[in-house]
Amino acid sequence: MYLKSLHLRDFRNYIDQQVAFDAQKTIVVGNNAQGKSNLLEAVELLATLKSHRTSRDRDLVREEMPQGHIQATVERIYGETELALTLRKQGRRTVSLNRENLRRHLDFLGILNAVQFSSLDLDLVRGAPECRRTWLDRLLVQLEPVYAHILQQYNQVLRQRNALLKKIRNLEAQHPKEQLLVELALWDAQLAANGSRVTRRRARVIERLAPIARSWHGKISGKTEILDIQYQPNVQWLEDDPTQVQQAFLEKIQQRRIPEEQLGTTVVGPHRDEVALNINQTPARSYGSQGQQRTLVLALKLAELQLIEEVIGEPPLLLLDDVLAELDPHRQNQLLEAIQDRFQTLITTTHVGSFDALWSKDSQILWVKTGQIDREPSIS
Structure with missing residues (x-):
């Protein structure tokens, strides 16, 4: 696939900017806080509808403006498509x-x-389990959009089940809670059904990704280190069967009923899952x-690229x-x-001289300053 053009209007610090991509590699050059990362963030949003920098749309819209727009033209093997996000x-x-x-x-x-x-991707190794779950979920969305x-x-x-559990916890002792427990049983069944769909897909993608990442990690580390990636679901199950996984959920929910109340x-559920990253049988974090942690993250990213290409x-x-x-x-x-x-590839940098001369020669170079993109560096 090929991103042919990008149009940003009132997005982050861009007022109205159009970019045509005419090379396989684009180097985006500029000082910090000029808009380089914003350009990449716009592409990320079109791919996943998520930003790794914020979860609030109002942070993405230019100051004092009610809305912002991202528009792009993408060429795929089946033809050209125009995408737009407001x-x-x-x-x-x-x-x-x-x-x-x-x-x-x-x-x-x-x-x-x-x-x-x-x-920020070093948080994949050093951060909390939520960082690894978010990374895994965003990969899954690209491989299987229905996810x-x-x-x-x-x-x-x-959210609904948590609200009910909070209600049960706050209920005074003299008030009967039988009706609430009946309602909770209905949410238990839904948690098991939906949770099993999440956990089974996560397990499958880790099973495919792990050997690819291990291979890349071996190449980068000179085969001196062995990377092991393990999916550790909060609910343990043995066979990838919807009925059996749901049953495992219900059994664990019953076991944890008193602590939950x-x-x-x-x-109980995939919001408590972990992805264990081990180097030579030792937790990577x-x-x-x-440097070793960066090697691991680089291996994960190269594995993502390869897996997405294989699947799509x-x-x-x-x-x-x-x-x-x-x-x-x-x-x-x-x-x-x-x-x-x-x-x-779109790559941002503060110094174009940090690239190999042959790499720069084959690349389109864009210069960014205060939300303005030019093909020549501005003179100040």
């Missing part, structure tokens, strides 16, 4: 495909695929240097947000060699 400070966002508004956001996903790699709906359904059930929150049949875009400075020369070379001309 973000509002108040009210729901809207999406359109070939200038037709879509009722379901689900139908927007899967047109553009992209893998983002930024310095966005499945996860949304699960989260809705989780005392805490007023759900402690407590192992070795930042086309190479996704690669978005590199100021990461070359974070990598030593060996890891830089491994990354650039893996990319070559296989993936359309």
Whole structure:
């Protein structure tokens, strides 16, 4: 797939900016806080409808403006598609495909695929389990867009069930709670049904991703370290069968009934899952240097690229947000060699001189200053 053009209007610090991409590699150059990351964030939003920098649409709209727009033209093997996303400070966002508004956001996903790699991705190793769950969920959305709906359904059930558990916890002792427990049993069944759909998909994608990441990690580390990735579901199950997994959920819910009523929150389900990342059988978060952790994240990102390409049949875009400075020369070379001309790549940097001369020669170079993009550096 190929991103041909991007049009930003009142998005972050961009007033009205159009960009045409005319090379497989685009280097976006500029000082910090000029808009380089915002450009990549816009592409990420078109691919996943999520930003790794904020969860609030009002943060994405330019100051004093009611709404912002992102529009793009994407070329796939089956033809050209126009994508558009409108973000509002108040009210729901809207999406359109070939200038037709879509009722379901689900139908927007899967047109553009992209893998983002930024310095924030070190949280994959060092951060809380939620960071790894979010990473896994965003990968799944690109491989199987319907997963966005499945996860949304699960989260809705989780919110409703938590509200009921809080109500039960706050109920005074003399008040009967039989009716509430009957209602809770209904939510238990829905949690088991929706939770099993989430956990089974997560397990399957880790099973496919792990050997690819292990191979990349071996290449980058010179085969001196062995990466092991394990999915650790909150609800343990042995066979990928919907009925059996749901039954495992219900059994654990029964086991944890008293703690849940005392805490007023759900402690059973995929919102408590973990993805264990181990190097030489030692947890990566407590192992070795930042360099080793960066090697792991780089291996994960290269594995994402490869898996998406295998599943959808086309190479996704690669978005590199100021990461070359974070990598030593060996890891830089491994990354650039893996990319070559296989993936359309948008890469931000503060210094274009940090790139190999041959790489720069084949690249389109864009200069960003205060939300303005030019093909020549501005003179100040």
